[in-house]
Amino acid sequence: MNENVLPSVLATGQLQSRVQRRGRYVAESMRHPGKMLPSIASQVISAFTEPGELVVDPMCGIGTTLVEAVHLGRHAAGMEYESDFAGLTAANVQHARSQGATGYGRVACGDARNIATVFGDLRGLAALVLTSPPYGVRTHGHVRCGSREDGGPVKKLNHRYSTDKGNLAHQPLPQLMEGFGQILAGCGELLRPGGIVAITIRPIRVGGRLVDLPGQVIETAEAAGLQLTYRLVALLCGLRSGRLINRASFFQMLEAWRSQEKGQPVFAAAHEDLLILRIRGELSCSRPQSPTQTE
Template sequence: MTTTTTSVWATGQQPSRSQRQGRYLPESMKHPGKMLPAIAAQVIDTYTRPGELVIDPMCGIGTTLVEAVHLGRDAAGVEYEQGWAELAVANLAHARRQGATGTGTVFAGDARGITGLLHGLTGQAALVLTSPPYGAATHGHVRSTRDSGEPGIRKHNQRYSRDRANLAHQRLPVLLDGFAQILAGCTELLRPGGVVAVTVRPYRQQGELIDLPGHVQKVAARAGLVLADRIVCLLCGLGHGKLLNRASFFQMHEARKGWTRGLPIHATAHEDLLILVKPLTVTDTEDMSNQPAQIAGERGPSMGERR
């Protein structure tokens, strides 16, 4: 089928915490790089049908998987960090108790070897939905003197991992090579015409703006995927004729510091959503690059079983 979407999605109408309240276990908020549930739900609803398979190779606390099973899809995820993988399993169990009809499985392992971890699913996935890491740590959450009893503002919940082998710790060239391996493996798991959706945003490194969406687009092409669309997913809200800021304390703090140095730095208000398609055949690659997307609606330790 041919899928047509709008170029801007209003996915930030509710703050992240509100989107998760009751739907996810409270400890889910400790993960520093969660995908907005509204983004995951809209991608899954747009590019798949009930009963189809959705995969997330870097599933974290399981946002993609939870939204998929709530929408009646089946889901499989891979997560490098044991603690986050266990939390993803717990969130899937929570979704099932809430009446989710889809099935979900989580594998603890390195997604660079995803074809080995999910070898039984080759050619079956309708959608791969994921996001690359942005470094070993993010802004995290803020704890004030009133909260901590210590002077000044303190960060917490800002680290993905302390394991140096985690891709999040690698410099950009190594991170991109690793993500290229992951995308290549995911392409094998996709059925012909299947979709890879990647949420990604630029970031600053020592003041320099890094075009991570552009880099991801290039490594996706190396994996044989064709860019079909690029959508803006709003992190801010829309209301009363203006944008409703959802930026964190540290995002605003860094933006203000930039302005005082004469740098027009703005707090991030959206994520890019890259829609990439696996061609129906190898010879279709060049043709599809100039056409709208034609979208067909050794095993690691499993941490949940498909029903």
């Protein structure tokens, strides 16, 4: 692929999430319910930054953005509201360094609406802000099944971001978007001239109604002084011989099946939108190199 042509579809789901993380992240990382695919982070970082540059994630979870950045020789800073996940980010960055990652990472535990203050020493230095907002307090989680012999029930676990009501994930969608807008405005203060904001996001269903969350994020970002430059597709599914390989979770498939039984045309998500934004009024960002596939 020509390195000067921006790809519209990124093949980021060739490997399952757990395979992408195996040995690269501490085992406890898998309990986070809403992790960004490492291949999405690595491809975006490779496309929009150079070694030695700074990458920021204001809602870093267990540190996927930071880990992939330091492995690629970039430096990274992240904020995370939940102290246990912030601890996992620190452990994952340390693990990456022990594996030979040459970049440096730092994490702060706190409310990302204050990111410009907490990381005041980084103002005007970030080449890339890469993040994803929460989709609500509950998300996919994991499944544990009883034995076939005793017909035990299917149990769901690791499906909550937080029990802390101060976490934005607990807020209704309008308040969540308002808080995310404040976070984006703060991140804008950290960007260097020509810096990029990249957001991964997908539509959600609330009470059975499909909500255009990417569209709401674009409106929120524009109100925070950013403008959309590109809108790409990051595949959550795999590609084999021209066919899509489903990577949907058990609960995504269950909800799709239940809806289809009711006659509703609902299917499991096969991709996330990847929104590429820049500070309004700046010259258009140059096209990034075509990202390479993470194996």
